[in-house]
Amino acid sequence: MSQMISGGVCAAQGFRAAGLHVGVKTHATWKKDLALIVSDTPCKVAAMFTKNVVKAAPIHVTRDHLAKGSIRAVAANSGNANACAPQGVENAERMCAAAAKAIGCAAEDVLVASTGVIGQTLNIKVIEDGMPELYGLLGRSDAASDAAAHAIMTTDTVKKEFAAEVFIGGQTVRVGGIAKGSGMIHPNMGTMLCFLTTDCAISQEMLEEALREVVRMTFNRISVDGDTSTNDTCCILANGMAGNPEITEKNDRYVDFVMALHEVCYLLARSMAKDGEGARHLITCTVRGAASEKQAETISKSVISSTLTKAAVFGCDANWGRVLCAMGYSGEKFDPEKVDVSFASDAGDILVCQQGRGLDFDEDLAKKILSEDEIEIDITIAEGDESCTCWGCDITYDYIKINGDYRT
């Protein structure tokens, strides 16, 4: 069993981090905009990227560097996505070179990521100028991870940072991570920015398999607005410093590691959905009784992505008809006459639709349930025994406000 611990991306042995304001974001707020994560020793790395055809320059550079072998560090900025921007690849390479110079490694040993406005030239000068100071700030404390977590935030209102530890072969193995993501969230095979670190000794193949498995069950099951970003990147650095017997196959030790990794990614993904731009409600939608996990996932994702369902949740309105409608256009076949829907939260739970028909329910209780910050939509279909949970958020006036004039 894994256990949650503090320390975020610095929880695992041999990892240091820092975050700083260098000027990619406006000086008016002095918000941090450059993060650095460094391992004392070379790491194995697994990474997943956006499936969007339009990919940001840092993704191309990071892929090249991954192909060249082990990695020492991740450099990431917020405030500018370096996507569809002039000199994109050149500037991403310069960012790696600046980090490498400070660390004393090769530029190919650095992964790079950016997030923010699309289409504007990255101010690489302020990044290069600020890198030595950022390097000097590297630390192993909670505060160091906190600074890095803040430095990758854009419209996020809370930092996303979690860590867990688990015993593997008599050794304490730690996994931690930071993530950002608030809008343009509908991950597909990656997510917004998420940097994970672990001291687990694990083979390249098993590390890739673990990341793929966990991302599928966490980041690929959240949606804020249905827009899959150009910059989605999720990577894990493993330096093996925990000293556990190396995991090279899918045995019990692999399962223990995956569970710890899952715990961290699940909490990061959930906090992304909860902090969706302008969101007031976290929506957790579980579909049970499905013929396959995939069927349950497709239906659940369709519900949390439905603009009308999101608007109903914003209005604390138990409009289950929109839930059925969203299930119906998901692309999955099922018998609408065998669907049960209930809403739940800390304030209670209420069955509103049974066998595809509306029930006379207590509207006041339903309103009370839906007025909580975290609400659940529980759906049962009659196709089999599989289930799946996805996470989303409501759509609010603030979402429109935030996104009506994001660039200025």
Place this chain on the structure above:
Amino acid sequence: MSQMISGGVCAAQGFRAAGLHVGVKTHATWKKDLALIVSDTPCKVAAMFTKNVVKAAPIHVTRDHLAKGSIRAVAANSGNANACAPQGVENAERMCAAAAKAIGCAAEDVLVASTGVIGQTLNIKVIEDGMPELYGLLGRSDAASDAAAHAIMTTDTVKKEFAAEVFIGGQTVRVGGIAKGSGMIHPNMGTMLCFLTTDCAISQEMLEEALREVVRMTFNRISVDGDTSTNDTCCILANGMAGNPEITEKNDRYVDFVMALHEVCYLLARSMAKDGEGARHLITCTVRGAASEKQAETISKSVISSTLTKAAVFGCDANWGRVLCAMGYSGEKFDPEKVDVSFASDAGDILVCQQGRGLDFDEDLAKKILSEDEIEIDITIAEGDESCTCWGCDITYDYIKINGDYRT
């Protein structure tokens, strides 16, 4: 060449219509909620319905009646969708029977449609009680079509009603229609409610082909909120009273008829997008230089469906990065480095992205262009010579307001 005329659904010979408030909607507003369209003689009918797995009861009943042969009338109510509701099929049948009794035909000669809240029992009593009065109001005037058009509106702020005439084989052939649609609009193989009438003499096969062809190019290319409704219905009644030589193959006469039908449906679809719930801007997105019409359509539809692009248009913000992002996750492959994007309206046009890179453009002019009611997003890719246009609208505070508490 076809020409626009007045008369809406009563423009074609032999069709009468009426609309009335009977009490499906609250008496507080006395808004019309029941419509009837009757042909003097039996009609051939072609119809298309929602692809949503969850289908409203009237769709099942209408399909049964279509299978039984020719049709005399359409009865439709607003205020209640009769979807996922108790006694759904029974009440839809009773609605047909009530209309048939007034008209003096068989219940199977009547098509039925409903739109409004999902999941609540239809108040069939007020419909049955009101039907004789509604029948008494049937007329052939502009006012009669206007009343029917109003009686199918829900959150629509303007009625949708158009008609066209064309000469076929020396005879004047007329096509007219009314439609409703404002939210839950992302038609797939049908649309919200749309009733079309024509006096054209045309074979069943050609009528079906014409409707399929035109719906594909009009209603299936609009989106308000990405939610495909449970009640989408689009049907055309053809009574042959124009006396033209019957159209039985895809000859010039068929093309003339399709052009008139297209003109009516194009205007209805466009007005649905423009009247999208809470919308302030009609967005017309054209993709040129595609390898196929399908590729252009998929990319264009992805752009008009992107919540972030819609929010940017609401803010009059020329955020073309979101346009590229939405193109990129459409599922179509293209070279992002060969994409041009410009914005246009009555206030001018401006190129903002060339060969996948942002240009330094006049932000004040861009703002002015995007402040108009009707704006265009013009995209060129370098894959071929095909093009396609789709229509959508912005997302506003009012959309959230309207949908945050729709049921009450």
